[in-house]
Amino acid sequence: SIPFFACELKTVKPYKRGFFCGDSSITYPHKEKEIALAECYCVRSRRVNSRAFIRNPYISSLYKELGSFLFGCCIGQSLTNMAKLSVGRLRPYFLTVCNVTYESLNCSPGDYVYSVKCNCTPKEEEEARKSFFSGHASFAMYTLLYLAFYLQARFSWRGARLLRPLLQFLLVMLAVYTGLTRISDYRHHPSDVLTGFLQGGITAYWV
Incomplete structure (x- = not known):
């Protein structure tokens, strides 16, 4: 999709939004290390020539479910990238990673700061302008809720009534x-x- 490739190829920069002087929501510390979920997906299609593969009802059903799942991934990632690039909301650690303070900006509380020169790499600044909305939360909710819906439709074992809802x-x-x-x-x-x-x-409900 266009938003996906625009984000990955860095052809479109996030909108440079300003902020109000004294806003404490963008002054939190920046944690360097994190365990990140994958936010980008590269799908390589392969042609299936085996008739046995296609005619097997279980494999065929799984193949269709996988296609629907990957389609939803693309939709969700496109919406996420589009929001991040067009909104440009500042992350909670924005001022910290930019290495600036309100004192150094010489502004009065309540004044709107239209632009600021960040003392960091361009990549770090771009990433600090992509807070809205959370791709990790979106991807986690989509994948796990999709799996929950799949269990609702496919899990038919009646030996334990509470196992599926659990x-x-x-x-x-x-x-x-x-x-x-x-x-x-x-x-x-x-x-x-x-x-x-x-x-x-x-997205999970729609797909």
Whole structure:
């Protein structure tokens, strides 16, 4: 999709949004190391010539489900990249990674700062302008909720009535935990994560 390649090829820069002097939501520390989920997907298609592969009902069903899943991944990633590039919301650690303070900007509380010269690499500054919305929260909610829906449709073993809802609950809780870590690591604002949850959940339900 266009937003996906625009983000990956760096052909479009994120919108340079300003901020209000004294805004404490963008002064949090920057944690260098993180365990990141994959936010980009490269799908290499291969031609399947085996008739046995196509005629096998289980393999055929799995093949269709995988195609739907990857389609949803592309949709979700495109929406995420489009939002990050067009909104340009500053991450909670923006001023820290830019190595500037409100004192050095010589501004009064409440004044709007239209631009700032960051003392960091261009890549770090671009990344600090992509807070909205959380791709990790969106991807986690989409994949795990999609799997929960899959269990709802395919899991037919009646030996344990509570096993399926328990697995579904654990999957959703894992997605929520992933989003919450983005807040505790100062990578996103709470509203970024909430929007990511909504986008991922809606995409999973739609697909």
